[in-house]
Amino acid sequence: MARLFEQESRTFSEFLLIPNLTTRDCIPENVELRADLVRYRRGQEASPLQLNIPMTSAIMQAVSDANLAIALTRSGGLSFIYGSQSIENQAAMVRQVKKFKAGIVVSDTNLTPTATLADVLKIRQRTGHATIAVTDDGSSNGRLLGLVTSRDTRVSRMELSDVVTSFMTPLEKLVTAPEGISLSEANDIIWDHKINQLPIITGDGNLVGLVFRKDYEQHKDNPLELLDASKRLLAAAGINTRDFRERVPALVEAGADVLCIDSSDGFSEWQADTLDWVRENYPDIPIGAGNVVDEEGFRYLADHGASFIKVGIGGGSICITREQKGIGCGQATAVMEVARARDRYFEETGWYIPICSDGGIVFDYHMALALAMGADFLMLGRYFARFDESPGRRLVVNGAYVKEYWGEGSNRARNWQRYGHSGSETGLAFEEGVDSYVPYAGSLRENLDSTLAKLKATMVSCGSTNLDHFREHARLVMVSATSIVEGGAHDVIAKESERRA
Numbered sequence: 371m372a373r374l375f376e377q378e379s380r381t382f383s384e385f386l387l388i389p390n391l392t393t394r395d396c397i398p399e400n401v402e403l404r405a406d407l408v409r410y411r412r413g414q415e416a417s418p419l420q421l422n423i424p425m426t427s428a429i430m431q432a433v434s435d436a437n438l439a440i441a442l443t444r445s446g447g448l449s450f451i452y453g454s455q456s457i458e459n460q461a462a463m464v465r466q467v468k469k470f471k472a473g474i475v476v477s478d479t480n481l482t483p484t485a486t487l488a489d490v491l492k493i494r495q496r497t498g499h500a501t502i503a504v505t506d507d508g509s510s511n512g513r514l515l516g517l518v519t520s521r522d523t524r525v526s527r528m529e530l531s532d533v534v535t536s537f538m539t540p541l542e543k544l545v546t547a548p549e550g551i552s553l554s555e556a557n558d559i560i561w562d563h564k565i566n567q568l569p570i571i572t573g574d575g576n577l578v579g580l581v582f583r584k585d586y587e588q589h590k591d592n593p594l595e596l597l598d599a600s601k602r603l604l605a606a607a608g609i610n611t612r613d614f615r616e617r618v619p620a621l622v623e624a625g626a627d628v629l630c631i632d633s634s635d636g637f638s639e640w641q642a643d644t645l646d647w648v649r650e651n652y653p654d655i656p657i658g659a660g661n662v663v664d665e666e667g668f669r670y671l672a673d674h675g676a677s678f679i680k681v682g683i684g685g686g687s688i689c690i691t692r693e694q695k696g697i698g699c700g701q702a703t704a705v706m707e708v709a710r711a712r713d714r715y716f717e718e719t720g721w722y723i724p725i726c727s728d729g730g731i732v733f734d735y736h737m738a739l740a741l742a743m744g745a746d747f748l749m750l751g752r753y754f755a756r757f758d759e760s761p762g763r764r765l766v767v768n769g770a771y772v773k774e775y776w777g778e779g780s781n782r783a784r785n786w787q788r789y790g791h792s793g794s795e796t797g798l799a800f801e802e803g804v805d806s807y808v809p810y811a812g813s814l815r816e817n818l819d820s821t822l823a824k825l826k827a828t829m830v831s832c833g834s835t836n837l838d839h840f841r842e843h844a845r846l847v848m849v850s851a852t853s854i855v856e857g858g859a860h861d862v863i864a865k866e867s868e869r870r871a
């Protein structure tokens with residue numbers, strides 16, 4: 371007969387935190403959310419790579435493209451760019467993230483000199499950017515001929531057929547800077563000349579990118595942004611256990627700082643092979659693995675050198691793995707089980723291997739619970755899919771704004787490398803995820819600020835100003851089904867039905 375685990379597995383909503391003494395210095399302003407990302411010898415060194423907030427975005431087509439990665443990394447977290455796309459496209463996204471922070475943005479709104487005002491209006495609508503580079507071939511790195519900014523176009527007084535060269539600010543009237551200039555030098559030029567954007571050009575006059583005044587100001591608002599030694603944003607990417615020999619070199623070449631094997635079931639020899647190969651060929655690139663839900667799975671990946679280990683099977687909001695295959699484990703139990711395994715492993719070997727709670731976070735307070743239960747950091751899909759920066763389309767359904775959110779195991783994503791039961795490239799033998807909508811929630815930054823405010827408030831109630839202390843001292847209690855009802859507004863007539871995430 372199969373071995374039966376003694377305890378039922380449980381999920382986040384079945385637990386609450388009991389407050390600890392809040393001391394006077396324990397206030398939200400003093401709470402620090404730094405989190406270890408990769409393995410290290412605790413007690414002898416710090417984790418070589420840390421997150422400034424304990425949040426990563428899911429390795430999914432509907433979540434982690436370059437756009438969301440830039441927004442999240444600027445806020446202190448990290449996005450794993452999805453791997454269910456061609457190697458070239460994924461590497462291009464990694465490159466886009468790495469190029470971003472230097473403050474020099476590759477121009478994405480470009481026209482040839484023969485374009486007209488009609489083309490200007492069309493491209494502005496498509497990209498949402500007002501500044502257009504006019505280059506000889508209309509590419510982002512062509513020879514720069516001039517710029518069109520909102521100051522150059524007084525549309526009501528112009529003809530749609532007017533050619534850009536007749537109203538652009540030509541190169542000779544532009545302030546430019548040479549390739550290789552530092553960001554702070556570029557910003558000085560912007561300030562000295564009172565301009566809004568500064569084109570950076572090569573010795574041959576080709577456009578490298580633009581530095582915008584507004585980005586300088588934004589930078590001031592991003593004290594948590596996650597940067598590498600050259601002050602570029604950190605970039606992370608998902609890989610699979612099939613084409614890693616081709617994919618990893620391309621991603622590393624594009625600048626990826628961290629990798630993670632993306633699989634619904636990580637306790638496999640395929641993961642061991644992938645870890646071994648990456649460890650041998652790219653010993654300096656940290657690589658996470660998973661997903662697992664118990665000590666055996668954790669130890670297997672830890673012994674093969676995983677830099678961090680993801681926990682969670684079947685808890686994702688779009689996930690139907692449990693219904694389809696009957697495998698998985700309640701997410702709260704899985705996190706606590708693997709956290710205990712991590713701590714035992716550390717005592718035995720001296721290696722502390724951070725764990726990531728992946729999937730199943732529904733309410734903001736679930737984040738605090740997952741961290742209290744032992745997670746070093748979190749991975750979220752649904753949460754980020756709701757924001758402006760995610761790749762899904764924003765639509766109106768039944769009068770409300772929604773965003774598209776589809777699972778990697780759905781027929782839409784066809785991520786056969788993640789769910790490759792048949793090993794064939796032609797498709798999935800069966801679906802393990804759904805194609806759905808999530809309520810649209812606005813910008814990442816606004817939502818994240820409110821989520822982090824709640825997390826800090828919870829930590830303060832539990833007497834903690836950092837995550838290590840919180841994990842060690844938090845006290846959890848299980849709640850009965852009836853007390854869960856008590857936890858929401860009850861026995862009152864609500865004025866408006868609203869449910870906060």
Ligand code: IMP
Nearest residue numbers: 428686687689730751752777778779803
């Ligand atoms: P969420 O935050 O609850 O939406 O869960 C996101 C997580 O679900 C991802 O990080 C993956 O681990 C997992 N996931 C993504 N796509 C699928 C799928 O199609 N089926 C099952 N799990 C999925």
